[in-house]
Amino acid sequence: MAVIDHWHPVLLSATLRREPKAVRVDGHDIVVFRTSSGSVAALDEVCPHRRMKLSLGCVVGDTVQCKYHGWTFAADGRGESPGTPKLHACATSYDARDDYGAVWVRRRGADTEFPQFDRTGYHPMGVLAHRIKAPLELVVDNFTEIEHTPTTHGIFGYPLELMPLVKVTFEATNTSVRTVNVGPSKPLPWILRKLVGIKPDDQFIDDWTTWFSPVYSRFDHEWGNPETGTRAKVGWRLFIVWTPVGPSETIATTFSYARSTYPGPSGGLRLFKWLMQRLLDREIGLDVAILEGLASHETGIEGMKLSRFDRSLGLNRDRIETVYRGHGAKRLSLAG
Ligand code: FES
Ligand SMILES: [Fe+2]
CATH class of the missing domain: 2.102.10.10 (Rieske [2Fe-2S] iron-sulphur domain)
Structure with a gap:
């Protein structure tokens, strides 16, 4: 492979x-x-x-x-x-x-499956492509941990001072890694809270799974109450696929969908599509800017001082090596 x-x-x-x-x-x-x-x-x-x-x-x-x-x-x-x-x-x-x-x-003729995107209940919002001058592994590191969200992002993620309250859990199989983060939302403009239908005590729930043929993640970005299971009126589902151009350049292609309980065709989102894509484009652009500031393009994690949010880095790398790059049958680390 x-x-x-x-x-x-x-x-x-x-x-x-x-x-x-x-x-x-x-x-x-x-x-x-x-x-x-x-x-x-x-x-x-x-x-x-x-x-x-x-x-x-x-x-x-x-x-x-x-x-x-x-x-x-x-x-x-x-x-x-x-x-x-x-x-x-x-x-x-x-x-x-x-x-x-x-x-x-x-x-031609390779024995691989085409990725199946589960979009049941979601409306298409559009597709974006971002070219990033960094290796695939380092780009995936950024997109699959939330510790950078307080300092990097405007909407998605958590406030820096409340990061200790954010709970993170990992689940892994031989071919997938799931990460679920739940914690206090960033303060958001009232208009956005109103439109998305975010209640005062709602938390930000960031639940994503990464697969490795090709390397891609399905992200569910939502606000809601994890105890009662209620969710805000609008939620995002993104599929981001990483295409390595070469050793130091990666394209992130983002297939964006949204669900909504508003009445009307496309859950009333048609009018907001443009705005939602602009917001998303900006949020991903912030990731691109941070990645282009990396001091090293070394992809190994040896020597990094990793935090409790970084467990996905090792889990992802194991599967990138075996499933994606086809480098031998390594013993995969599995999270319980
Ligand atoms: S036809 Fe001559 S180089 Fe292509
Ligand atoms: Fe990010």
């Missing part, structure tokens, strides 16, 4: 129109294009003729045409040379699909 064997989102669907686009997954340079019939295709970026970038070419029918000498390549890689019609040329092709609002690729 190699990283490229897993499905990774590489582009927002809406940004792939008539022009081919260059993307990179774990160092593999790939051209993605949308054929005239609307389906997506992915090939090695390098033209087999004389190594031109295929992403500089154009789409002709169901093929991409190289800008240099006009050879064309279909979705399965089969190429044709206008000047030498009998010549057999083939480009390396990748599996490609257009799902959840993003274009995904993996090595």
Whole structure:
């Protein structure tokens, strides 16, 4: 198993129109294009003729045409040379699909499952992509602990002075790590409390699970009362998938959904979609800024002084090594 064997989102669907686009997954340079019939295709970026970038070419029918000498390549890689019609040329092709609002690729024919997002009861809010100049492990560290939320975030998370009251629990299987955090909410603008329907003694409940083929988490960000089980009127469900571009660059693609008990189609959220996506974009942008301030891109946790919120770091790394990178059968640490 190699990283490229897993499905990774590489582009927002809406940004792939008539022009081919260059993307990179774990160092593999790939051209993605949308054929005239609307389906997506992915090939090695390098033209087999004389190594031109295929992403500089154009789409002709169901093929991409190289800008240099006009050879064309279909979705399965089969190429044709206008000047030498009998010549057999083939480009390396990748599996490609257009799902959840993003274009995904993996090595052709790899034996991996496409991630299934459970969105039952949720309305789609949109998809965002953030490019972060940090390695995948360090990016996942940030998104899967809440100790940074008091100092980094505006809405999601907990106030710094009340962090000792935040309860955190971990559960792990061979293929997943779940973290649940419950504690006092940050002080929020009254308009947001009103719209989301947050009651004065509601807590912020941050419950997420990470899987490793590809590496992605489902986050439920909610306000509510953990004792009675009641929840505010609106809650977020995010799926964030991490695509390693190379050793020091990662794309976080966020598929955002929300539930609401307000009446009306889409739980009355249609009007607020734009605002909710702006808030989310800003919150994730704050994570990007903090990650780009890291003094080291060393991904090992040895030598770090870890806190009670950081247990997921080791649990995630074990599974990134075994499930995602396919590096041998390590004994996985399991949390009870
Ligand atoms: S380099 Fe692509 S057709 Fe010649
Ligand atoms: Fe964050």
